[in-house]
Amino acid sequence: MVFGSINAQFIKYGVTGSLHRGSIAGIHNASKANFGGSVGIFADLSIVPNDIYDSAWLYLTPQLEVYTIGERASWNEDDNNRQKYNNTYIAVPIYLKYFMKNHGYKGDIYFMVGPKFEFLVSEKIEEGDAVNKAMAAGYDPAKFGLGQKADSFGYGVSAKVGVKVDNKWDVFVRFDRGLSKVYKDYAAQSTYNRFLAIGLSYYIGETN
Template sequence: MKKLVIIYALVLFGFANAQSIKYGVTGSFHKGSIAGIHGVSKGDFGGNVGVFADFSLVPNDIYDSAWLYFTPQLEVYTIGEKGDWNEDKVDYQKYSNVYVAVPLYIKYYLKNHGYKGDIYFMAGPKLEFLVSEKTDEGNAVKEAEMSGYNPAKFGLGQKINKFSYGLSVKVGAKVSDKLEAFIRFDRGFAKIYPDYTQNTSYNRFLGIGVSYYLGETN
């Protein structure tokens, strides 16, 4: 986690001379899952809370006229799922993880008659570090062994990676001078369970959220 904080601080320092800097808080609600593992599984609901800064990459001579920004974000988010290794729909295995993450977005506002519009798109890489892991597999490992199966085949008893990375995208709209609403999709590319060989396991989620601007520097 310290590495992510250092990365975020260096990014902020590197863009300190941007045309203008807007900053605020953001949060979202999503349904996510750890794809590619735990047999038949159901995603759980989770959320994100964080802070962000918009560094303008084009002139911002007129009030809030910049249409292109670099937007780093520092956030905490939860993700998890319920597994069902033998598909009996009775005893579920539960997985819940908490990450500190740094998405690094490019933010582009669509133009309306040559001026900055209210609709925007954001996309960029995301780095994340596991800070909390909660796994409850009950007697699933013993049940699989007693049934003549290797528990590892169903993703049971696996060790999780502490670091991962992926891609985050948003589509949003300006609600007021200080408030924006968005839809967000994140897809991981790193293996969450490195020792699991049946499939590539990764984090993913789809959610909705808002961003609120606290201030601006010029």
């Protein structure tokens, strides 16, 4: 129904990127979030009529991106040797994008929210001898999330608040929260991706 209502005579498209601090929540004992980033392409497809140039205030905005997320952790808080976890995903967020109105006209501030689907393309784990040390201390390594493998598919929600700088550039703040378990075999509690980011979008062109 949404695609059927799209006013296909006006589509804007461009590139976007962001910097975030994010982690895989709810698994590794004493963990700290890593800095990561994302880069992608997007398209703004107007859902309402665009009677005047760039006057549409409601869009469907699919996006294709690559992003990284990870953390540094320690199963033993007294041990300075930290484990490292870094995952790379290809993600497809699909946003509904709403521009606030100013005196009845399209404003410069917008809000975006929608589902996100992500596919794991790279998983880098550096645990060293943490598993052996935990076992030697009489602990089950699984208790601290050691030796776990990430699921290849996940889903969640993504939201943005942004401001148009000019006709080409936007700046935004973004928050993503996973709803599926990253480590599906880890039974102690839910595990999910999360991050808070700042970013830029650049509009390359448009079609009428």
